[in-house]
Amino acid sequence: MLPAPFNFECIVCGICCQWGGWVCLYPEDVPRLADFFHLTPQETADRYTRHIAAEFANDQSVSIVPYLALKNVGDRCIFLEADGRCAVHPAKPIHCAESPLLAEFLLDKEGWKAFSGLCPGLGRGPLVSARAMRAAMRRQSKRDLQYEADLAACDWSLARLLNLVLPEPELIPDLGLELDESAEA
Numbered sequence: 781m782l783p784a785p786f787n788f789e790c791i792v793c794g795i796c797c798q799w800g801g802w803v804c805l806y807p808e809d810v811p812r813l814a815d816f817f818h819l820t821p822q823e824t825a826d827r828y829t830r831h832i833a834a835e836f837a838n839d840q841s842v843s844i845v846p847y848l849a850l851k852n853v854g855d856r857c858i859f860l861e862a863d864g865r866c867a868v869h870p871a872k873p874i875h876c877a878e879s880p881l882l883a884e885f886l887l888d889k890e891g892w893k894a895f896s897g898l899c900p901g902l903g904r905g906p907l908v909s910a911r912a913m914r915a916a917m918r919r920q921s922k923r924d925l926q927y928e929a930d931l932a933a934c935d936w937s938l939a940r941l942l943n944l945v946l947p948e949p950e951l952i953p954d955l956g957l958e959l960d961e962s963a964e965a
């Protein structure tokens with residue numbers, strides 16, 4: 781079930797950029813970040829990302845999906861400035877631009893509880909309606925399906941999909957998210 785409609789306005793405090801998780805990139809994030817830094821995609825991947833293999837498990841199956849994820853420095857995203865601002869704000873990853881309208885918050889009760897306990901932007905700004913939440917869930921689902929289809933067409937090789945040289949991926953065990961996907965409809 782989606783959370784009740786809520787008011788939200790990001791006050792750019794950076795709290796959600798320093799909680800030890802990771803930001804996974806979609807393929808289109810890489811050239812955007814590369815252009816921002818005037819680097820090649822390979823240099824961008826080498827400097828700022830790590831290659832992970834994320835495990836997703838449910839009662840029936842376990843799947844492993846490779847991603848490029850932003851590096852952290854301690855618990856902080858590598859792009860988080862000392863004053864809480866994002867160093868790549870105009871080119872930030874889709875995941876960050878869509879936050880908090882993400883399945884890991886809106887479709888996971890524990891995720892939403894954790895986010896709403898730390899984000900000072902909740903309760904301010906315009907109302908986020910159930911319709912806006914459902915639209916965001918559909919966008920994310922479409923992006924994820926396209927990503928998986930593109931990976932499958934490359935034999936699940938992220939290096940081949942991105943045309944990059946990547947190190948062996950680091951396995952990230954299943955986080956036990958319990959997404960209520962019926963709420964997407």
Ligand code: SF4
Pocket residue numbers: 789790791792793794795796797879880898899900901902
């Ligand atoms: S914690 Fe909330 S207000 Fe702070 S940067 Fe993240 S989304 Fe914005």
Ligand code: SF4
Pocket residue numbers: 796797803850857858859860861865866867868869872873876
């Ligand atoms: S890219 Fe920017 S918005 Fe995204 S987690 Fe890093 S500092 Fe935060």
